[in-house]
Amino acid sequence: xxxxxxxxxxxxxxxxxxxxxxxxxxxxxxxxxxxxxxxxxxxxxxxxxxxxxxxxxxxxxxxxxxxxxxxxxxxxxxxxxxxxxxxxxxxxxxxxxxxxxxxxxxxxxxxxxxxxxxxxxxxxxxxxxxxxxxxxxxxxxxxxxxxxxxxxxxxxxxxxxxxxxxxxxxxxxxxxxxxxxxxxxxxxxxxxxxxxxxxxxxxxxxxxxxxxxxxxxxxxxxxxxxxxxxxxxxxxxxxxxxxxxxxxxxxxxxxxxxxxxxxxxxxxxxxxxxxxxxxxxxxxxxxxxxxxxxxxxxxxxxxxxxxxxxxxxxxxxxxxxxxxxxxxxxxxxxxx
Amino acid sequence: xxxxxxxxxxxxxxxxxxxxxxxxxxxxxxxxxxxxxxxxxxxxxxxxxxxxxxxxxxxxxxxxxxxxxxxxxxxxxxxxxxxxxxxxxxxxxxxxxxxxxxxxxxxxxxxxxxxxxxxxxxxxxxxxxxxxxxxxxxxxxxxxxxxxxxxxxxxxxxxxxxxxxxxxxxxxxxxxxxxxxxxxxxxxxxxxxxxxxxxxxxxxxxxxxxxxxxxxxxxxxxxxxxxxxxxxxxxxxxxxxxxxxxxxxxxxxxxxxxxxxxxxxxxxxxxxxxxxxxxxxxxxxxxxxxxxxxxxxxxxxxxxxxxxxxxxxxxxxxxxx
Numbered sequence: 001x002x003x004x005x006x007x008x009x010x011x012x013x014x015x016x017x018x019x020x021x022x023x024x025x026x027x028x029x030x031x032x033x034x035x036x037x038x039x040x041x042x043x044x045x046x047x048x049x050x051x052x053x054x055x056x057x058x059x060x061x062x063x064x065x066x067x068x069x070x071x072x073x074x075x076x077x078x079x080x081x082x083x084x085x086x087x088x089x090x091x092x093x094x095x096x097x098x099x100x101x102x103x104x105x106x107x108x109x110x111x112x113x114x115x116x117x118x119x120x121x122x123x124x125x126x127x128x129x130x131x132x133x134x135x136x137x138x139x140x141x142x143x144x145x146x147x148x149x150x151x152x153x154x155x156x157x158x159x160x161x162x163x164x165x166x167x168x169x170x171x172x173x174x175x176x177x178x179x180x181x182x183x184x185x186x187x188x189x190x191x192x193x194x195x196x197x198x199x200x201x202x203x204x205x206x207x208x209x210x211x212x213x214x215x216x217x218x219x220x221x222x223x224x225x226x227x228x229x230x231x232x233x234x235x236x237x238x239x240x241x242x243x244x245x246x247x248x249x250x251x252x253x254x255x256x257x258x259x260x261x262x263x264x265x266x267x268x269x270x271x272x273x274x275x276x277x278x279x280x281x282x283x284x285x286x287x288x289x290x291x292x293x294x295x296x297x298x299x300x301x302x303x304x305x306x307x308x309x310x311x312x313x314x315x316x317x318x319x320x321x322x323x324x325x326x327x328x329x330x331x332x333x334x335x336x
Numbered sequence: 337x338x339x340x341x342x343x344x345x346x347x348x349x350x351x352x353x354x355x356x357x358x359x360x361x362x363x364x365x366x367x368x369x370x371x372x373x374x375x376x377x378x379x380x381x382x383x384x385x386x387x388x389x390x391x392x393x394x395x396x397x398x399x400x401x402x403x404x405x406x407x408x409x410x411x412x413x414x415x416x417x418x419x420x421x422x423x424x425x426x427x428x429x430x431x432x433x434x435x436x437x438x439x440x441x442x443x444x445x446x447x448x449x450x451x452x453x454x455x456x457x458x459x460x461x462x463x464x465x466x467x468x469x470x471x472x473x474x475x476x477x478x479x480x481x482x483x484x485x486x487x488x489x490x491x492x493x494x495x496x497x498x499x500x501x502x503x504x505x506x507x508x509x510x511x512x513x514x515x516x517x518x519x520x521x522x523x524x525x526x527x528x529x530x531x532x533x534x535x536x537x538x539x540x541x542x543x544x545x546x547x548x549x550x551x552x553x554x555x556x557x558x559x560x561x562x563x564x565x566x567x568x569x570x571x572x573x574x575x576x577x578x579x580x581x582x583x584x585x586x587x588x589x590x591x592x593x594x595x596x597x598x599x600x601x602x603x604x605x606x607x608x609x610x611x612x613x614x615x616x617x618x619x620x621x622x623x624x625x626x627x628x629x630x631x632x633x634x635x636x637x638x639x640x641x642x643x644x645x646x647x648x649x650x651x652x653x654x655x656x657x
Contacts, residue, residue, distance in 0.1 A: 044549060052548045059541055162381020163656035164562075166590065180573055255540065256569055260562070261376050262535045307545030310528050315503055317531070 028331035029278050029294040032324070036298065040305040047308055054187055056304050057297070058179075061189035062087075062248040063267060064296035067274040068200040069244030071292040074275050075204070076237045077217040077284030078134065078141040082126075083245050084267030085152035090122045090249040091259035092156045095165045108174035115253075120246040126152075127242020131235030149268070157261045164260035172257035179254040189251045193293075196247060201289040213237055217284030274299055277328050298328065365400040368622050369427035371417050372457075372614070373435050374407040375656070377534070378562065378588060382611035382657025383433065390618035401622055411435040415443040422450050429453035429625050431618050437505075438462050455621045455631065457614060459506075469631035471617035473609045475506050477639035479513030481607040482583040485641060486524075486555050489581055489604070493523035494554030497546045499532040499539055499563050510559065527553070532563045539566030547574045555581040561588035561606070568602060585609060587642055587650045588657055596647040606642040608650055611657055613637045 040047035066083050073080050098115040105111050126148070133144045159165065167175065181188050204210040212233045215223040224230050253259070278295030280287025302324050306317050370391070375381035384407060391403035404425055408414035414435050421427045430452050434440035441461040448454050448466050456467040464470065486496060498514065501507040511529065518524055527550050532539035539558065546553065547570060556571075556579060558564035564584030571579055582602040584591050586609040594603050616637060624631050642650050 046548050049548070052545075055544050055548065059544075157376060160381075161656040162375030162384065163378040164590070256536050256565060258536065258565070260378060260536065262562075263537070265535070303541065304545055307530060307542055308549050314500070314529070314531050 029291055029298060029328055032277075032328040032331060033294055033298045033301065036301050036305065036324070040301065040308070043305065043311070044308040047305065052304070052308075054190065056300050057190045057193070058187045060296050060300045061193040062252050063270045063274060063299070064193050064293060065196045065244050065248040065251075066241070066267060067271040067278075067292045067296045068196050068289055069241030070271045071200065071275045071278075071280055071287055071289055072204065072213055072237045073141075073241050074272070074280050074282065075217045075284055075287045076213045076234060077220065078234065078237065079272070080130065080141065080145045080238065080241055081268045082130070082145040082148040082152055083241070083271055084264035085149045085156070086123070086126050086242070086245050086264075087249045087252065087267060088259055088261070088263040088265075089152040089156045090119050090126075090246060091253050091263055092159050092165045093122060094119050094249065094253055095167045095257075095259055096159065098171055099168050102168055102171055108171055111171060112175050112178075116250045119250040119253075120243060123242040123244070123246025123249070124239050125242070126245075127239035128235065130242070131238035134238065135231035135234045153261065156259065156263070160260060162261065164258045167253065167257040172254070175254040175257070177254075179251060192247065192251060196244065197289055197293045204289055209233065209236065214285060218286070270299060271296075273325060277325055295328075298324070366398075366402070366429065366622065366625050367425060367427045368394075368401060368403045368429045368431065368618065368625070369418075369421035369425060369452075370403060370405040370431045370618060371414055371421065372405075372407055372433035373414070374409050376409075378657050379534075379586065379611055382588075382655050383614040385655045385657070386612050386615035387618060390615040390622075394619060394622045398622070398626055401626060403618065403622065408435065411439040414440060418443045418447050422447055422452065427452055429455070429621055431455045431457060431614075431621050433457040433614065434459045434461065441466065453621070453625060455617055457617045469621070469633060469635065471613055471620070471635040471637065473613055474636050474639040475509040475609075476513040478585060478607055478609050479510035479515075480517050481639060481641050482557050482559070482585060482605075483514045483517035485605050486557060486581060486583055487517065487521045490524060490554050492521045495525045495527055495550070495552055496555045496557060497527050497543075497550065497553055498529035498557040499542060499559050499567065500529055501531065501534040501560060501563075503531060514557065532558075532560075532566065534560050534562055536562050536566040539563035540570050541566075543567045543570035544574070547571070547576055552578050555579065555583070558582055558584045560584060561586050561591035564591060564603070568600065571602070583607075589652060589655060592642065592647050592651045595642065595644055596651060598644060604643070606647075606650075607639050608642055609639050610637075610650070611655075612652075 046052060070080060070083065094115045097118050098111050101111045101114060102108065130144055130148065133139050134141045178188055183191060204213065212223065212228045215228060216230055216233060220230060274296035275292050276282055277298060278288065278291030280291065302321050306320060312320065370387050372383060372387060373380050375384045387405050391405055394401055394403055404421065406417045406421065408417050421430065430447055432444055432454065434456065437459050441463055444454060444461060445466045454467050455469045455471060457471050458473065460470060461467060500511055518526060528546065530542045532542045543566060556567055558567045561584040564582055567582055579602065581604060583605060585607050587606050591603065591606055594600050595606055620631055
């Protein structure tokens with residue numbers, strides 16, 4: 001972090017003020033979230049209940065997990081627009097496979113385990129394809145993932161025949177605890193979200209790979225001169241995101257037990273918004289997993305508050321979301 | 337060289353013969369073009385399925401009709417398609433399910449100006465004078481039927497919540513119809529109505545928040561079978577026993593199956609709004625044109641109450657919807 005560096009080497013007055021200012025900006029998303037929560041509680045007392053908090057955190061889990069992976073991709077200077085379609089296609093394939101396996105394999109637990117393995121495997125493979133096309137194929141990430149965005153969703157629509165792919169009832173019952181069950185009063189998806197976020201924070205800040213990701217994002221050419229295996233790191237980054245999408249999908253499927261062409265619609269924008277609201281620069285180079293997590297929660301808190309009140313016209317819901325995003329981004333804007 | 341010339345002449349003669357023969361072969365009295373949105377969600381998938389069924393049935397029954405079904409991903413693609421249907425396929429009649437009312441009005445008017453018979457389905461054009469006939473589902477009944485059913489089931493007293501679709505004129509029509517019935521039942525209080533965008537996931541979230549916000553709810557108007565899926569999951573998760581009734585709508589095959597089997601006590605009735613009107617529209621247009629007749633200007637396919645008794649009449653296991 002440049003501001004901290006400035007503080008330790010040149011403890012002049014100006015630098016100290018700048019450092020303080022920089023740190024304050026880092027709290028932008030947190031401040032936004034706290035303000036929103038206060039507003040929510042004032043508007044409806046039910047907002048501050050444990051049940052509501054857990055509802056919000058559980059539904060944030062999908063976007064949040066994907067956003068952690070997206071955070072790496074954006075820090076490395078890339079972007080992935082396909083995550084929503086990818087999640088939908090993985091969900092569809094997973095349900096089709098599980099329905100098929102259930103006819104031959106008796107144990108539903110084994111069937112579900114195989115479904116989960118497929119979900120993670122597909123995520124990693126899709127990420128690998130993205131990474132190779134971007135690094136070895138030298139195509140802009142925006143274009144590669146814009147292409148796969150269409151491809152993934154079209155294949156899901158094709159498999160679903162335009163309708164919905166639905167998990168068999170017996171399997172759905174066996175699988176549903178993965179979303180609805182809880183450990184120590186906290187739902188499983190929230191646990192998984194926490195683990196993914198902690199792991200993401202560790203990898204980004206405490207490993208050589210994490211430093212390479214940041215280095216590539218801030219200056220790819222210099223990173224190459226410094227003998228960083230740029231292509232390999234990039235491929236790994238997209239695979240990591242694919243894996244995150246796989247994790248999110250295996251938590252998503254038991255919620256409704258179905259995938260349809262509307263599954264995961266616009267998740268890519270929500271995930272990217274969470275990362276950027278959380279203080280990561282869209283041009284790459286620097287960012288934080290903590291900010292991303294706060295950003296993801298912030299986005300779902302907004303719609304939660306809007307659902308819990310009826311003070312504004314329902315037609316303006318999207319506008320409120322837009323205003324809050326811009327205000328929070330303003331609070332955490334960095335110095336240029 | 338001479339051989340080559342001869343061959344060339346032969347080829348030209350053959351081509352000319354084929355060209356001359358083709359119109360005779362393809363001389364069908366009626367070429368009916370169908371233009372509609374692509375199957376990106378289950379309702380539209382159902383409409384596409386029914387369009388193809390109508391093509392099959394019409395062409396089988398009448399050798400001198402050809403039906404061409406085209407789907408478009410957005411309004412401008414549909415406008416291009418309409419041009420192609422006229423210039424390339426030389427259609428004599430058109431059944432169009434417009435992507436949007438306003439954007440497609442002008443392109444359809446151009447088709448009409450070429451002398452093509454035009455039947456408009458579901459979403460009306462902004463200038464109705466263009467169309468020869470209009471076929472649509474009954475959005476007013478789509479809101480009225482559930483309102484009356486819920487009011488009767490609750491004995492005219494209770495607290496309800498409603499979900500709405502994507503903000504459109506169709507959605508407004510349904511909501512207004514629902515409210516107009518509920519005006520006659522002052523004992524029933526509509527706590528709130530929020531947009532679930534005809535989407536399972538959005539409906540799940542909205543319902544979760546309704547359940548947090550309202551400690552007592554008697555009935556839910558989910559207003560769509562997809563949204564009903566999300567609503568039921570949210571109720572199940574919250575383990576709430578106060579809700580007696582969830583009313584979906586449109587008659588998707590999964591929802592009709594649930595109704596037939598009686599597998600969910602909360603699902604007691606449904607209201608029809610079947611994509612089968614696409615089938616009716618194509619078949620009516622084709623048959624009327626073959627006989628040289630005209631269709632009635634307005635054909636509203638009624639939305640009726642579906643209960644366990646008549647559910648099997650609305651169950652089409654082969655349709656994706």
